[in-house]
Amino acid sequence: MSRRPAQAQRATTRRGEKPKPRGTARRPQRASVLDQAIAGLPMSPETLHKVTTWSIVGAVAAVVLTVGILAGVPQMIGVGFAQAVGDAGLKVDEIQIDGLKRMDRATVYEQVLDQDSRAMPLVSLEEVRQRLLKFPWVKDARVSRRLPSTLHIAIEERTPAAVWQNHGQLMLIDPSGVPLEPVSLEAMPDLPLLIGEGANTQEAARKHLLETQPGLKALVKATSWVGNRRWDLFFTSGEKLQLPEGEDEAIAALKKFVQIDGTQRLLGRGYVGFDMRDANKLVVRRQGVIEPPPPVSSAPTAAPTAPTTTTTTPPPAGTGAGEG
Template sequence: MAQQIRRNGTGGVRRAVKAQSRAVTVRKARGSATGVIDRVMGVLPFTEDQWSRIWLAMIIGGAVGIAFIIASLAGVPALAQAQVAAVAADAGFEVRHVRVTGTSRMDEQQVYARALAVRNQAMPDVDIAALRDDLRALPWVSDARVSIQLPHTLAIDIVERKPHAVLEKADRLMLIDATGVELEPIAQAKAKGMLRLAGPGAGRQARALETLLSAAPALAPKVEAAEWVGNRRWNLTFTTGQLLALPEGEIEGATALVKFARLDGKNRLLGGKVLAFDMRTPPRLYMRLPEAVGQPKDVGGDAGKETT
């Protein structure tokens, strides 16, 4: 009987030791996991109060997510979406700050005026695509990137259009980009030194003019103004004040401009006594001399001196 009691006592001790060992292991594992979580939380830029909101939002959001799935299956997704937005707002995830980058020439207030329309909205309620379209409707905006940065910042990155030329209109000068989009009015003094376009529909031909001038890169910097005539051809005015009338057609106009550049390189036409050059009837070139100054600006085939 005494031996049996001793064996039972030994087995109880062993079980107690094993139980204590398991408890120690569990505590160590919990401590290690807690340490890792604490380190991760320390790295991220959130305060303890924000972390409390985040954990609360995750817990409630998980429940709402399940409810959303059930609601969607039941045919009421809009109600579930409203509930998600309400939970996000309660957790502090709403638009409180707007950060705009990428603007250098345009008025930044135009961007803020549109962005502040979503101020204090819950993040899930912000229609990023609609806001982006609204921003892209601004004259200076070529593109806009809109993103949400939790917990409460709306980030907007603007890609501005680049000024290319000045469009002469009946009552004002307009700054335009290379595609002819009108950016804003510009004062006469600020327009000095910029390429000027004139004539009905000239703005829409800005890209075509750029392509034309690229055919003769040596002449392009010397072009001061370009007039779109009759919706079919260009008159170019150089910094010397001399005029070059080009023929109709993209290929014909580019060919004539290249020929003129070649002749200018050989004979120094620009800066000379000739007032105007008429190449509207290729391959001939008509030149108007100073004594013909009283004749119309658009040179006729029988005016001035002729050369081939």
């Protein structure tokens, strides 16, 4: 009786194998965090797949568009897409300009509209800015888009500080000496007059020199930069003051001149000019004669030797003439 169960048991149990316990089953694998997140989305897997696919396509299209615009090649698909965006309504239809006082507004419009396309994505803001900075009046410019169709330009203009006369031409300059535009003799503004080659680059030095003696500033008709090394001052009363070379030396000489003028009244007495190129003495010139010099310092000094040439008439402020 027991032989058949034993044979059945041997038939079902191979040599070397352990019998599996009854009642055991394979446990289900735990879902991953990503699977749980996807399962929690309020959309079907098919819809999620479509969204993912179109997101990838859109990202690739954006990269292609950016590369096309940066490369500047009209044949690229990016430019074509940007042009299509412009045709759909995102194009420059209005230009707002702020800050213009002296520069021609039509010139600004011309620089902005000189583009291959008026599609807003294809308008190069930096290119427009660099074009505007080439104009002397423009100190700085900021260009921005105001969607859907407006380009905004804010311009900071230079301020004229003086009139520079060189080789017979009058030119407005800013405080740093940048030439702005020619000006006629009849339309000269009430600004300081600088005369001479390279005088425009010395505008800051001229201003500093006269600001050390503010009481004399209103009496100066013109300032001449002589030989690219020193100043001559022309006064409204007709005299010329020749100052020595060097910034500190010129400031010191001008201070001494103001002190002497305050006690002995040099200006407005018919003198032709005053020579202080030697900071230790002051030579006073009448027409055709040389006056004895007033003392410049407390130290005794010998009487000056008459120069070999004498200025008989002061050069007009508009000629740019002056001794070295």
